[in-house]
Amino acid sequence: MSGFCKIFNMDMNKKDWxxxxxxxxxxxxxxxxxxxxxIKVSKKQDLRFVTNLDLYKAADKLIPLLEGFDAxxxxxxxxxxPASYLATLLNKPLFSVIKDKLxxxxxxxxxxxxxxGGYKGGIKNIAFVDDTTCNxxxxxxxxxxxxxDIKVFSVFTTADGATHVDGFGEILEPPHILxxxxxxxxxxxxxxxxxxxxxxxxxxxxxxxxxxxxxxWIANVMPRFARIPKxxxxxxxxxxxxxxxxxxxEHWLKKHSFNYDELVxxxxxxxxxxxxxxxEVVGKYKAEIFNSSDCKFFVESEMSESKFxxxxxxxxxxxxxxxxxxxxx
Amino acid sequence: xxxxxCQCPNPGFCDVFKMVMGEDPPDWxxxxxxxAQEKQHFYDLRRKVKPQIPIPERSRRFVKISDLYDAxxxxxxxxxRFDGxxxxxxxxxxPASLLxxxxxxxxFSIVDEKLxxxxxxxxxxxxxxNNFxxxxxxxxxxxxxxxxxxxxxTTAKKLKSVFGENIxxxxxFSTSFGAEHIEQYSEILEPPHLLxxxxxxxxxxxxxxxxxxxxxxxxxPIDVCEDEERYTKYLQEIIPYSHRIPKxxxxxxxxxxxxxxxxxxxENWLRRYGFNYDELVxxxxxxxxxxxxxxxQVVGEYKAEIFNSDKQRYFxESEPSEAKVIKSLTSKTVIxxxxxxxx
Numbered sequence: 001m002s003g004f005c006k007i008f009n010m011d012m013n014k015k016d017w018x019x020x021x022x023x024x025x026x027x028x029x030x031x032x033x034x035x036x037x038x039i040k041v042s043k044k045q046d047l048r049f050v051t052n053l054d055l056y057k058a059a060d061k062l063i064p065l066l067e068g069f070d071a072x073x074x075x076x077x078x079x080x081x082p083a084s085y086l087a088t089l090l091n092k093p094l095f096s097v098i099k100d101k102l103x104x105x106x107x108x109x110x111x112x113x114x115x116x117g118g119y120k121g122g123i124k125n126i127a128f129v130d131d132t133t134c135n136x137x138x139x140x141x142x143x144x145x146x147x148x149d150i151k152v153f154s155v156f157t158t159a160d161g162a163t164h165v166d167g168f169g170e171i172l173e174p175p176h177i178l179x180x181x182x183x184x185x186x187x188x189x190x191x192x193x194x195x196x197x198x199x200x201x202x203x204x205x206x207x208x209x210x211x212x213x214x215x216x217w218i219a220n221v222m223p224r225f226a227r228i229p230k231x232x233x234x235x236x237x238x239x240x241x242x243x244x245x246x247x248x249x250e251h252w253l254k255k256h257s258f259n260y261d262e263l264v265x266x267x268x269x270x271x272x273x274x275x276x277x278x279x280e281v282v283g284k285y286k287a288e289i290f291n292s293s294d295c296k297f298f299v300e301s302e303m304s305e306s307k308f309x310x311x312x313x314x315x316x317x318x319x320x321x322x323x324x325x326x327x328x329x
Numbered sequence: 330x331x332x333x334x335c336q337c338p339n340p341g342f343c344d345v346f347k348m349v350m351g352e353d354p355p356d357w358x359x360x361x362x363x364x365a366q367e368k369q370h371f372y373d374l375r376r377k378v379k380p381q382i383p384i385p386e387r388s389r390r391f392v393k394i395s396d397l398y399d400a401x402x403x404x405x406x407x408x409x410r411f412d413g414x415x416x417x418x419x420x421x422x423x424p425a426s427l428l429x430x431x432x433x434x435x436x437f438s439i440v441d442e443k444l445x446x447x448x449x450x451x452x453x454x455x456x457x458x459n460n461f462x463x464x465x466x467x468x469x470x471x472x473x474x475x476x477x478x479x480x481x482x483t484t485a486k487k488l489k490s491v492f493g494e495n496i497x498x499x500x501x502f503s504t505s506f507g508a509e510h511i512e513q514y515s516e517i518l519e520p521p522h523l524l525x526x527x528x529x530x531x532x533x534x535x536x537x538x539x540x541x542x543x544x545x546x547x548x549x550p551i552d553v554c555e556d557e558e559r560y561t562k563y564l565q566e567i568i569p570y571s572h573r574i575p576k577x578x579x580x581x582x583x584x585x586x587x588x589x590x591x592x593x594x595x596e597n598w599l600r601r602y603g604f605n606y607d608e609l610v611x612x613x614x615x616x617x618x619x620x621x622x623x624x625x626q627v628v629g630e631y632k633a634e635i636f637n638s639d640k641q642r643y644f645x646e647s648e649p650s651e652a653k654v655i656k657s658l659t660s661k662t663v664i665x666x667x668x669x670x671x672x
Contacts, residue, residue, distance in 0.1 A: 052427065053395055067571055074422075076447035077429055077436045077454035084422035085394070089572035091530045094419045096438060097449040105418035105438040108484055112419035115531060118577040138450060184433045185457060225409040226402070226431035231460040 047328040061169035069127040079130035133157035136164025188232040195239040197301025234260040240282035283308025333365035400515040412470035421476035479503040482510030541585040543647025580606040586628035629654025
């Protein structure tokens with residue numbers, strides 16, 4: 001029955017207990033190793049914004065685990081980020097998946113690029129690498145497709161997902177707020193986004209004060225391409241820009257194919273009030289919009305404005321993300 | 330020349346040794362405490378140094394992986410106008426995978442001169458790409474080919490001969506003479522291309538001498554060094570940095586301050602982990618006491634002597650202070666990969 005288990009040294013709730021009843025010896029052994037610290041688990045961490053560089057740093061932790069493998073396979077697409085990094089560092093051939101077929105990527109030589117011309121050795125066992133594991137669906141599908149003895153490694157995994165992979169770099173509990181994925185993930189549909197400083201550079205102050213130059217700026221500024229929501233519809237864009245600039249702003253968003261539901265702008269008639277105390281007034285306005293919906297995330301560029309949004313947001317479950325500073329409030 | 334009194338009052342350029350004397354040996358502090366004989370010895374060694382042929386300043390660095398990604402990101406405005414991204418195997422996949430994920434575009438690569446889209450959980454990639462939409466046929470997607478570095482343009486030329494002269498090839502780093510073969514680059518990087526992700530398994534390893542401790546494995550803690558039994562055990566059991574083991578190309582020489590008497594253990598260890606190298610040079614056992622009295626200076630001089638006695642162009646050293654000693658005695662290039670410094 002469910003309760004404290006002396007072997008695993010943890011409380012087994014009903015779900016855990018069911019798992020233990022139905023799992024194989026190997027599965028239990030692997031979980032035991034993980035619980036007993038043979039597989040290292042970082043301490044429970046606070047919410048954080050995981051940067052691209054964090055991914056590669058955490059991928060380094062997989063290096064000792066990959067020692068015995070002849071080649072690395074990346075799970076498309078984002079699994080190719082750590083996989084290509086690790087294959088290059090460890091001088092192993094790099095594979096990927098094309099539909100349900102495993103293929104070695106090669107061009108200038110039989111095992112990769114020109115440097116791999118000197119590679120010798122057969123390829124028997126291949127390690128699959130993915131960037132993140134949440135519920136383990138991809139890992140299970142990899143094993144279904146390529147054989148249950150295939151080893152799958154994930155750079156980040158939730159504690160739940162850890163039971164589906166054969167090794168990982170770091171435990172990362174949900175929500176997975178990842179620089180390389182957040183702006184085009186399912187979280188988008190549950191997120192409000194600031195515009196200036198998030199999707200393009202902040203407007204310089206001298207330009208703000210000159211209407212003509214301001215209009216030219218917001219019509220022509222280059223977007224931050226990596227952050228344009230395309231795959232999933234962003235819930236709302238909420239900006240301190242004034243309502244009167246709506247057509248220009250909407251035209252710019254359309255030109256760069258932003259996928260969003262609604263644009264909320266700041267009321268023209270409150271312009272003077274806003275200019276006196278920008279962060280606080282706009283921060284409170286954004287908090288008001290945030291409170292009025294059941295959206296979970298707000299992405300804001302300015303740290304000080306983020307704090308106003310956080311302080312004026314009632315629900316403790318709502319999360320304010322400040323991507324440039326990497327802060328999650 | 331009377332070297333017994335020669336002592337600069339503070340760090341700076343020393344007229345006697347013709348070099349900047351800083352904070353680390355064989356510099357200012359070393360000079361303050363060394364004997365006339367030691368100084369004479371160093372003076373004689375310095376006089377043999379031939380004038381330097383400098384590496385161009387902007388290329389005078391050990392390029393870190395993070396530099397590759399920073400430079401790749403600068404290409405986003407150009408790359409974003411294409412429908413899909415092709416990574417050139419293998420190392421071109423590093424920037425290509427990053428850019429394709431950041432820009433939410435399908436990722437392609439090459440298998441035997443054929444272009445293939447990488448996909449598993451959906452028709453255009455992973456789970457998230459389920460939502461990718463395009464009104465074009467897959468074969469009509471406009472593609473950009475991405476590589477990490479371009480040297481003489483061989484790969485770019487081959488890409489164009491296989492996939493058509495009109496394709497766009499982009500390289501994150503390119504030499505100025507390679508740049509004419511590609512459509513776009515992020516930064517000019519003149520040779521030598523000293524790259525963190527490739528140096529230890531590149532054509533350069535044949536003309537490079539490598540330090541061992543701190544380069545291929547952790548430095549040995551001082552308390553372990555002082556206990557012969559623990560030291561021997563440590564040398565046998567230490568796990569090497571697997572990403573730095575030279576395998577694809579033969580490293581010319583491994584030159585270590587470890588004593589000759591540990592040759593058996595060291596060679597076993599190198600063999601066990603598959604090091605591909607030509608020769609192991611160790612420190613003479615009979616000079617142990619001398620070495621221990623002033624490790625950096627004595628071992629640095631020894632390494633410089635080996636370095637100067639052969640035609641190799643690069644020395645990879647873990648300790649910056651020791652690297653400075655080596656550099657002070659040679660006109661060739663000394664690399665400190667942990668710090669990303671090239672002297």
